[in-house]
Amino acid sequence: MEMQADSVEPEKSDFLQPLDSEIQTWMSKAFDMALEALENGEVPVGCLMVYNNEVIGKGRNEVNETKNATRHAEMVALDQVLDWCRFREKDPKEVCEQTVLYVTVEPCIMCAAALRLLHIPLVVYGCKNERFGGCGSVLDVSSDHIPHTGTSFKCIAGYRAEEAVEMLKTFYKQENPNAPKPKVRKDLISPPEGAVVIQVKRGPQDEESETIAPLS
Amino acid sequence: MEPQAKRRKEMDKYDTWDVLPVLSDEQSRDTELLPAYAAPIIEKRQTSRLVKELSLIYPLPGLQHIKRVRACKDKSTPHPLEVIVCLARDVQVIDRKGVTLTDLLRSQSFDSSGLGEPFLVKIPANPPLTRPQFEKASKHWPTSFHEDKQVTSALRGQLFTADQKAKMQEYMAAAVEAAKSGGEMGMDAVGAVIVDPESEQIVAVGHDCKRGSHPLHHAVMVCIDLVACGQGGGTYNYEKYPACRFSSSESFRNACYAKETGQPYICTGYDLYVTREPCVMCAMALVHSRINRVFSGAPSADGALGTKYKIHCQKYLNHNFEVFNGVMLNACEALFKK
Numbered sequence: 362m363e364m365q366a367d368s369v370e371p372e373k374s375d376f377l378q379p380l381d382s383e384i385q386t387w388m389s390k391a392f393d394m395a396l397e398a399l400e401n402g403e404v405p406v407g408c409l410m411v412y413n414n415e416v417i418g419k420g421r422n423e424v425n426e427t428k429n430a431t432r433h434a435e436m437v438a439l440d441q442v443l444d445w446c447r448f449r450e451k452d453p454k455e456v457c458e459q460t461v462l463y464v465t466v467e468p469c470i471m472c473a474a475a476l477r478l479l480h481i482p483l484v485v486y487g488c489k490n491e492r493f494g495g496c497g498s499v500l501d502v503s504s505d506h507i508p509h510t511g512t513s514f515k516c517i518a519g520y521r522a523e524e525a526v527e528m529l530k531t532f533y534k535q536e537n538p539n540a541p542k543p544k545v546r547k548d549l550i551s552p553p554e555g556a557v558v559i560q561v562k563r564g565p566q567d568e569e570s571e572t573i574a575p576l577s
Numbered sequence: 578m579e580p581q582a583k584r585r586k587e588m589d590k591y592d593t594w595d596v597l598p599v600l601s602d603e604q605s606r607d608t609e610l611l612p613a614y615a616a617p618i619i620e621k622r623q624t625s626r627l628v629k630e631l632s633l634i635y636p637l638p639g640l641q642h643i644k645r646v647r648a649c650k651d652k653s654t655p656h657p658l659e660v661i662v663c664l665a666r667d668v669q670v671i672d673r674k675g676v677t678l679t680d681l682l683r684s685q686s687f688d689s690s691g692l693g694e695p696f697l698v699k700i701p702a703n704p705p706l707t708r709p710q711f712e713k714a715s716k717h718w719p720t721s722f723h724e725d726k727q728v729t730s731a732l733r734g735q736l737f738t739a740d741q742k743a744k745m746q747e748y749m750a751a752a753v754e755a756a757k758s759g760g761e762m763g764m765d766a767v768g769a770v771i772v773d774p775e776s777e778q779i780v781a782v783g784h785d786c787k788r789g790s791h792p793l794h795h796a797v798m799v800c801i802d803l804v805a806c807g808q809g810g811g812t813y814n815y816e817k818y819p820a821c822r823f824s825s826s827e828s829f830r831n832a833c834y835a836k837e838t839g840q841p842y843i844c845t846g847y848d849l850y851v852t853r854e855p856c857v858m859c860a861m862a863l864v865h866s867r868i869n870r871v872f873s874g875a876p877s878a879d880g881a882l883g884t885k886y887k888i889h890c891q892k893y894l895n896h897n898f899e900v901f902n903g904v905m906l907n908a909c910e911a912l913f914k915k
Contacts, residue, residue: 428810429802430843430865443791453792470888471865474858475793492895499893500886502857509879510856
């Protein structure tokens with residue numbers, strides 16, 4: 362068992378450390394999706410799921426058009442990944458275990474749990490999600506010890522974070538005609554102005570999260 | 578004779594389960610205590626001056642619930658009142674037992690006439706939120722208490738009347754039925770029902786479908802999408818699963834949503850009945866969907882409404898809701914023992 366794990370290790374760690382150029386390519390496509398969401402009156406979040414250098418799922422928020430508040434970009438993209446697997450008769454678990462999610466905003470608590478349930482190992486994201494974030498901002502579903510809820514995943518955060526925040530700000534300046542009156546919390550601290558802090562999370566066995574230089 | 582016997586049997590069924598609120602950590606925690614110095618007020622007429630001056634020197638931030646002065650209930654004490662001087666952590670003293678007023682009040686401007694020598698007490702660190710917490714806290718030092726009547730009565734198991742419990746049983750029974758239908762189709766036996774409590778109508782019924790077409794189709798996610806279907810939205814098709822259904826009759830909608838916008842908004846105002854405590858994905862999906870209350874049957878290992886997380890009362894989320902568990906506990910537990 363030990364030996365087997367060792368022989369798999371180098372490949373896996375390469376895979377878990379995508380090159381800056383790869384991140385740039387995929388994230389710029391994710392930003393295009395977010396812009397599309399903004400233009401359609403949806404929360405500007407866009408994402409891509411990349412397997413073997415191929416986009417096998419993409420999504421943007423579509424809550425308003427489906428009247429289903431769970432239709433976040435990640436959930437939409439995961440559906441496409443599953444369709445892709447079904448069409449090619451591939452095992453979703455095997456594919457997901459080799460798939461990276463590129464998303465403009467930190468996944469919310471629900472999406473982080475969904476990513477765990479499908480065994481996605483790595484998420485690259487733009488800005489923090491101070492209101493709903495499930496990868497450290499509100500809760501840390503990505504690395505918490507919840508053994509019956511799939512597998513933990515690693516995050517690379519902070520790519521074009523300011524830009525992602527700007528898009529969210531633009532959206533929240535507009536009124537959402539469907540939303541009920543928001544409940545205002547006095548003790549809620551406003552998100553830091555696009556703070557670019559890059560944290561690398563290594564799952565539950567590694568308690569420390571280290572701060573590395575921002576990507577440029 | 579027969580109907581009566583039947584009724585008694587029905588009543589017995591409700592008595593076998595209790596509805597228990599899942600309180601926040603703040604509501605359910607033990608009373609934490611802080612060491613503080615108090616001193617007797619020997620001259621009663623000095624009380625208001627002493628309190629005023631003490632609270633200037635030691636304002637006790639974050640302890641607004643503490644009543645600064647307490648009456649000595651024991652009539653044999655030589656002084657009628659006692660006052661909190663400061664928290665033990667506010668001052669540095671070498672010998673806590675032999676501490677004097679001068680140790681505590683180095684300020685020149687303070688006139689300590691009327692005040693006796695200080696002694697150590699323990700005071701509650703947090704405002705009591707429930708009656709059990711209040712009763713415990715008051716044993717140490719008097720506190721103010723803004724009682725949440727609903728929580729108190731819920732803790733006593735008196736929140737719901739027999740009629741309401743009967744309704745609950747009806748809805749949870751529908752969830753159990755759905756769970757069984759799903760189970761027969763090879764799914765995990767988990768069922769969920771969304772109810773509009775105002776019209777007392779079932780809006781959607783769903784069961785776990787994750788062993789079918791989609792690994793994320795937990796019963797709650799299915800129900801949320803079925804509600805969306807009923808509102809003219811929705812993403813998936815559940816034709817393969819006859820037990821998964823929704824209500825969308827016009828009369829029903831008009832009856833319920835003439836209120837503000839005339840439009841239903843996701844699960845706002847609705848109750849969920851689910852046979853097993855939701856996972857973190859489903860629990861957060863319920864936050865996003867603005868569910869009103871959740872009635873849950875059996876707990877689950879990674880459950881997010883009480884067991885591993887308390888998503889429903891998580892600070893900093895934009896929507897909180899009430900959760901009660903234990904509804905038809907035995908029937909719900911039996912579902913996943915099979």
